[in-house]
Amino acid sequence: MKQATVHARLGAVTKTFAAAVPPIHALGPVTLDLYQGEFFSVVGPSGCGKSTLLDVLAGLTLPSEGTVEFEGMLVRGTVPDGVGIVFQEDASFPWLNVYDNAAFGLRRKGIAETEVRQRVEHTLSFMGLMPFAKAYPAQLSGGMRQRLCIARTLVLRPRILLLDEPFGALDQQTRLLMGDELLKLWRETDATIFLITHSLDEAVLLSDRIGVMSTRPGRIIDLVETKWPSERDSRIVSDPTFGKLTARIWENLRDQSRKAIGLAS
Amino acid sequence: MSGAADVKSLPSPRLKRRGGFGDKLDVAIVILCALALWQFGALTIGSDVLSSPALALKKLYTVVTDPDFAGHLWETGRAFGTALVLALFGGLILGILLGIHRFSGEVAEPILSALYAIPKVTLYPVILLLFGLGISAKIAFGVIHGIIPVTLFTMNAVRNIRSVYFRTARSLRLTFPQLVWTIVLPATLPEIVSGFRLGFALTLLGTLIGEMFASQRGIGYMLIKAMETNDVDMLMALSVLLTVFATVASAGLLYLDRRLHAPS
Amino acid sequence: MSRASWYRIVLLAAFLAVLELCCRLGLIDRSAVIPPTEMIAGARDALSVAATRHGILLTLESVFASIVLSVTAGIATGLALHRLPRVHRALDPFLASYYAVPTFIFYPVFIVLFGLNRWPLVAIGFVFSVVAVVINTLDGLSRVPRALVRTALALRLSRAQTIIYVTFPAAMPWLLTGVKLAIAYSFIGVIAGEFVLSNEGLGHIIAFAYNSFENPTMYGLILVLFVIVGGINMAIWSQERRIYERRGGR
Numbered sequence: 001m002k003q004a005t006v007h008a009r010l011g012a013v014t015k016t017f018a019a020a021v022p023p024i025h026a027l028g029p030v031t032l033d034l035y036q037g038e039f040f041s042v043v044g045p046s047g048c049g050k051s052t053l054l055d056v057l058a059g060l061t062l063p064s065e066g067t068v069e070f071e072g073m074l075v076r077g078t079v080p081d082g083v084g085i086v087f088q089e090d091a092s093f094p095w096l097n098v099y100d101n102a103a104f105g106l107r108r109k110g111i112a113e114t115e116v117r118q119r120v121e122h123t124l125s126f127m128g129l130m131p132f133a134k135a136y137p138a139q140l141s142g143g144m145r146q147r148l149c150i151a152r153t154l155v156l157r158p159r160i161l162l163l164d165e166p167f168g169a170l171d172q173q174t175r176l177l178m179g180d181e182l183l184k185l186w187r188e189t190d191a192t193i194f195l196i197t198h199s200l201d202e203a204v205l206l207s208d209r210i211g212v213m214s215t216r217p218g219r220i221i222d223l224v225e226t227k228w229p230s231e232r233d234s235r236i237v238s239d240p241t242f243g244k245l246t247a248r249i250w251e252n253l254r255d256q257s258r259k260a261i262g263l264a265s
Numbered sequence: 266m267s268g269a270a271d272v273k274s275l276p277s278p279r280l281k282r283r284g285g286f287g288d289k290l291d292v293a294i295v296i297l298c299a300l301a302l303w304q305f306g307a308l309t310i311g312s313d314v315l316s317s318p319a320l321a322l323k324k325l326y327t328v329v330t331d332p333d334f335a336g337h338l339w340e341t342g343r344a345f346g347t348a349l350v351l352a353l354f355g356g357l358i359l360g361i362l363l364g365i366h367r368f369s370g371e372v373a374e375p376i377l378s379a380l381y382a383i384p385k386v387t388l389y390p391v392i393l394l395l396f397g398l399g400i401s402a403k404i405a406f407g408v409i410h411g412i413i414p415v416t417l418f419t420m421n422a423v424r425n426i427r428s429v430y431f432r433t434a435r436s437l438r439l440t441f442p443q444l445v446w447t448i449v450l451p452a453t454l455p456e457i458v459s460g461f462r463l464g465f466a467l468t469l470l471g472t473l474i475g476e477m478f479a480s481q482r483g484i485g486y487m488l489i490k491a492m493e494t495n496d497v498d499m500l501m502a503l504s505v506l507l508t509v510f511a512t513v514a515s516a517g518l519l520y521l522d523r524r525l526h527a528p529s
Numbered sequence: 530m531s532r533a534s535w536y537r538i539v540l541l542a543a544f545l546a547v548l549e550l551c552c553r554l555g556l557i558d559r560s561a562v563i564p565p566t567e568m569i570a571g572a573r574d575a576l577s578v579a580a581t582r583h584g585i586l587l588t589l590e591s592v593f594a595s596i597v598l599s600v601t602a603g604i605a606t607g608l609a610l611h612r613l614p615r616v617h618r619a620l621d622p623f624l625a626s627y628y629a630v631p632t633f634i635f636y637p638v639f640i641v642l643f644g645l646n647r648w649p650l651v652a653i654g655f656v657f658s659v660v661a662v663v664i665n666t667l668d669g670l671s672r673v674p675r676a677l678v679r680t681a682l683a684l685r686l687s688r689a690q691t692i693i694y695v696t697f698p699a700a701m702p703w704l705l706t707g708v709k710l711a712i713a714y715s716f717i718g719v720i721a722g723e724f725v726l727s728n729e730g731l732g733h734i735i736a737f738a739y740n741s742f743e744n745p746t747m748y749g750l751i752l753v754l755f756v757i758v759g760g761i762n763m764a765i766w767s768q769e770r771r772i773y774e775r776r777g778g779r
Contacts, residue, residue: 058436060432060435060436078435078438079435079436079438081438083436084436085432085433085436087429087432087433087436089427089429090429091429091430091432091433093430093448093451093452095451095452095454096451104437104447105437108437108439108443108447153436156437
């Protein structure tokens with residue numbers, strides 16, 4: 001288990017969308033500590049505010065109440081240096097090829113071209129995209145495009161990586177393989193990972209800890225520790241604890257999910 | 266994933282250029298048909314209203330080789346060029362700003378739409394009163410014709426940029442100039458070129474009409490003189506000249522448009 | 530009313546107020562632009578003259594005729610070209626450059642064809658609008674999702690039924706854009722024609738006022754024109770928004 005220093009922290013964070021009619025109380029209050037180097041997942045029913053939670057944590061949006069801290073400093077409406085984000089939708093730029101997409105963030109920061117080349121080639125190889133360096137996103141499959149988005153963030157060496165249902169649009173087999181890739185990446189970079197997913201299996205499979213959210217307004221109603229070894233991959237599904245953890249989470253989640261889609265609980 | 270949703274509204278492949286000789290032949294056929302129609306029209310309507318292609322082309326040759334012509338061409342060219350730069354880049358900047366700042370765009374759009382629909386002819390007296398007779402009035406005419414469609418096209422294109430690109434920009438901590446230059450412009454280039462095509466045509470129209478009212482030189486002036494003296498051959502000759510120029514320029518921009526719209 | 534509408538009203542009111550002030554304080558030459566209050570007075574005076582009202586009516590009639598003709602012919606042509614892709618491709622470069630040619634120079638041709646009445650003006654409006662309708666119709670028809678066309682086939686609809694019940698409704702937003710443009714361009718064509726080469730109608734009356742140095746009348750009628758065109762535009766625009774929202778954006 002990695003050291004227990006707090007990397008990011010949410011303190012009684014709530015988010016209300018006041019401009020909507022009627023105002024939407026989307027999130028919170030949520031209090032959560034993320035530890036350095038851990039793999040943390042959030043699961044919850046649809047519409048519970050998971051994405052809002054990520055946005056607040058990332059600095060993409062200001063919380064209505066409460067504080068957000070990253071590496072000891074307050075996060076206030078801008079994304080701090082060292083935070084990497086992978087979105088749910090494909091964010092690859094169709095007008096750039098794979099290489100230029102990956103190099104995009106580095107070039108904007110003014111990094112010298114020799115270093116850009118080194119970092120991009122290393123990351124693209126790591127993600128298995130080097131053979132496609134000159135191809136355009138339109139020529140890639142969905143899974144490859146998401147890998148490209150991850151690569152684009154990875155080259156910047158983020159210390160915390162936030163992923164909002166990055167594998168949502170992929171088929172199950174690809175998801176499992178992408179999960180393994182994510183674990184590999186996590187071990188290699190030692191970054192803290194914050195993953196939002198609607199798949200229980202994925203959360204239990206990949207994470208050190210899982211936060212279970214209620215329906216809107218989303219709060220964390222359970223925190224589950226998996227105690228997996230860090231050298232793990234998708235074959236961990238056969239471990240008996242896997243079933244127990246999934247069952248525990250589903251017990252909490254089932255009622256919440258029923259409420260979320262309008263069924264009586 | 267956005268893939269499926271995007272494909273839904275793409276134009277059907279029927280109009281994909283097969284390219285090459287067949288298409289060029291078709292265009293040549295269209296031109297020949299147009300010429301035939303013109304000749305037919307000249308014969309039926311009478312050559313004091315509509316001259317035949319032959320006469321018009323003969324007149325065109327005389328006009329173009331006339332030493333005065335260069336002066337007229339330069340006059341129109343100056344005004345048009347300035348108006349074009351102002352209209353295209355002014356429209357581009359306005360469109361980008363109004364597209365990015367959604368609320369301003371929402372406030373401005375009906376106003377711009379209404380201004381687009383108003384017959385700008387009726388503003389000419391105002392412009393003449395404000396700018397006097399001369400080149401600045403002509404440039405102003407050209408600009409008011411061209412800047413609004415370019416703004417509207419650009420604004421719409423920027424609004425249609427997928428929001429995930431803006432969030433990516435924020436996650437990469439891009440500055441505003443970086444956002445515009447490396448994301449907004451590449452993402453909207455095809456639509457901007459479409460807007461430019463229309464802006465080009467309308468700015469030319471505006472400049473010519475301006476010359477008709479506010480100048481003693483230039484092609485617009487030659488037009489109105491021809492209208493007043495009922496010099497049909499001259500009218501036709503100038504029309505051919507303008508049509509050829511506009512078609513060639515537009516075809517050039519259209520080619521650019523197609524290249525940018527084609528999937529890479 | 531939405532926040533944006535309020536801002537718009539405030540913006541326009543502020544603009545008029547500033548204009549009024551600048552004119553009255555002499556910052557803007559009175560012989561060039563008159564204060565908005567005097568424009569309104571000019572409008573009221575002009576409209577009290579029966580001949581002016583008659584002229585406006587004539588203009589509106591011609592504009593309406595132009596709209597009806599160009600929308601019908603434009604949609605029909607668009608439909609035809611859609612089914613004849615080869616012809617469409619051949620005509621494409623000309624459609625694109627159409628608006629650069631000052632088509633109003635053909636006014637004398639129209640006079641010969643139709644006589645010295647309102648029809649040459651309708652013809653100018655038509656010639657100016659019809660291509661915009663064709664272009665937008667073609668655009669809309671090409672964007673009908675293939676899934677809908679295949680549904681029509683699966684339901685064994687006839688060609689006419691497919692066009693009426695599937696293709697047209699699906700292409701409606703683009704067709705409406707064409708109609709919007711037809712309205713705008715018909716106004717532009719007819720009034721520009723009246724301005725330059727006619728002796729009746731709103732365009733002519735404005736030109737006459739300009740030439741006679743009658744600024745109040747001129748500005749008053751320009752204002753009337755703005756109100757008419759602006760009003761029609763706003764009405765269409767709000768209808769459009771409602772239709773788009775129902776369809777979940779285009």
